[in-house]
Amino acid sequence: MSWNFIYDSPKEITKLLDKEGLAMSKKFGQNFLISSHIREKLFSLVKVESSDKVWEIGPGLGALTILLINSGALVKAFEIDYGFCRILEEQAFKDDKNFSLVKGDALKTLFEQEEIPNVICGNLPYNVGSICIAKLIENSLLPERMVFTIQKEVADRICGYPGDKSWSSLSILCQTEYECSIGLTIIGSSFYPEPNVDSSVIIMERRKNKIVDEDIRPIFLILIRDLFAQRRKTIKNNLQHGKIGKLLTLEKINSCLEESQIPLKERGENLTVKQIVKLAETLKRIQNN
Numbered sequence: 001m002s003w004n005f006i007y008d009s010p011k012e013i014t015k016l017l018d019k020e021g022l023a024m025s026k027k028f029g030q031n032f033l034i035s036s037h038i039r040e041k042l043f044s045l046v047k048v049e050s051s052d053k054v055w056e057i058g059p060g061l062g063a064l065t066i067l068l069i070n071s072g073a074l075v076k077a078f079e080i081d082y083g084f085c086r087i088l089e090e091q092a093f094k095d096d097k098n099f100s101l102v103k104g105d106a107l108k109t110l111f112e113q114e115e116i117p118n119v120i121c122g123n124l125p126y127n128v129g130s131i132c133i134a135k136l137i138e139n140s141l142l143p144e145r146m147v148f149t150i151q152k153e154v155a156d157r158i159c160g161y162p163g164d165k166s167w168s169s170l171s172i173l174c175q176t177e178y179e180c181s182i183g184l185t186i187i188g189s190s191f192y193p194e195p196n197v198d199s200s201v202i203i204m205e206r207r208k209n210k211i212v213d214e215d216i217r218p219i220f221l222i223l224i225r226d227l228f229a230q231r232r233k234t235i236k237n238n239l240q241h242g243k244i245g246k247l248l249t250l251e252k253i254n255s256c257l258e259e260s261q262i263p264l265k266e267r268g269e270n271l272t273v274k275q276i277v278k279l280a281e282t283l284k285r286i287q288n289n
Contacts, residue, residue: 003092007063008034010192016061022083030081031191033063033123033149038190043067045183045201046121046147053115055143057106057122057132060084062092064123069098076117078106107132116143123149126195130154130170137173138221146178146204155182155200167269169224175273176211176220178204212277219247219287220280227268227276235271236264247287256282 006012013032017023033039042064048054050072059065059077061084068075075098079085085103093099102109107128120143124132129150136142158174159182160166174180184201188194212220226242227235239245239253248256257264260279262271271279 003062003066005061005092007032007039007061008036010034013061013192016087020083020087022081030060030125031123031193031195032060033186033190034192035186035190038184038186039063039067041184042147042149042201043071045203046119047145048073048119052119053117055110055113055117055120055122057110057120057124057148059088060123062088064121065093065099068121069093069096072098073119074098076100076102076113078102078104078109078122080105107135110136110141111139116141119143119145119147121147126151126154126197130157133158134170134173137177142177142206144206146202147183148202148204149186149199150202152185152198152200155202158202158204162272163270165269169228172224172273172276173221174204176207176277178206180204211273212280216277216280216284219244219284220277222247223280223283224276227271231267231269233267234265235262235268238268244283248283252286256286259286 005016046068048068048071052073054068054073054075056065056068056075056077059079065075065077077088077099079088079101082103085101089101120136129148133148136146157166157168157170159180160168160171181203182200183203186199186201188196188198222243226238226244229238229242236253236257240250244253254264256279260275260282262275262279
């Protein structure tokens with residue numbers, strides 16, 4: 001590999017972008033990780049093995065990509081910025097057989113692939129990080145491991161717990177399919193340009209045993225959205241005025257809550273995953289009656 005770019009140098013990054021007639025895009029949330037120590041730590045958290053199929057979302061100029069390729073992994077990168085695509089294809093990894101590139105919006109192109117990789121990783125833009133992770137899970141694109149650098153607030157939500165202010169539909173969605181943990185917190189000065197908030201590396205390991213059966217999964221996904229539609233409202237109120245309310249009468253919603261042993265004035269942020277799964281099972285059964 002002939003690409004010897006100095007990823008730690010804001011000067012070299014700026015020089016390359018100027019040479020290619022490119023600029024960093026706020027729209028795409030582009031911040032370059034300029035700490036080699038943090039990059040190595042991030043790479044170690046991804047835990048790829050030789051010949052693993054790895055998808056990287058938002059490779060940028062390839063700071064993590066190069067480590068993945070050097071490990072022997074088969075890397076497919078998804079990049080929305082066509083200027084960066086040109087650098088990746090024509091300069092950085094043009095002769096590397098372990099590298100392939102998918103151009104365009106990953107929120108679309110990810111779901112056009114005909115396979116599921118071993119690992120999905122990447123530095124996700126702050127403005128679409130939670131959306132991207134939610135779409136992967138909702139569309140059952142579920143690799144054995146996912147490792148993302150995201151806004152710390154989003155990572156805290158993914159790892160939230162019942163009763164905590166971070167407990168949300170995203171927490172439940174992620175935790176029903178994955179064991180989630182925060183592997184690393186990254187301060188803003190590790191990036192160029194420096195963002196105003198800290199980032200976290202979220203590690204998501206696929207659960208060995210299903211929590212949500214496939215037959216209730218559609219109504220479960222609707223339910224967790226409804227439960228947190230308005231956090232200050234009761235479960236009964238949110239279900240009545242949400243999509244569940246279009247499927248079931250108020251009388252049936254009340255019956256479901258009572259049968260699931262959930263108080264009518266309870267709020268969604270206090271429910272455990274087990275309680276929500278039980279409620280989804282009850283909703284499904286009463287809907288079919």
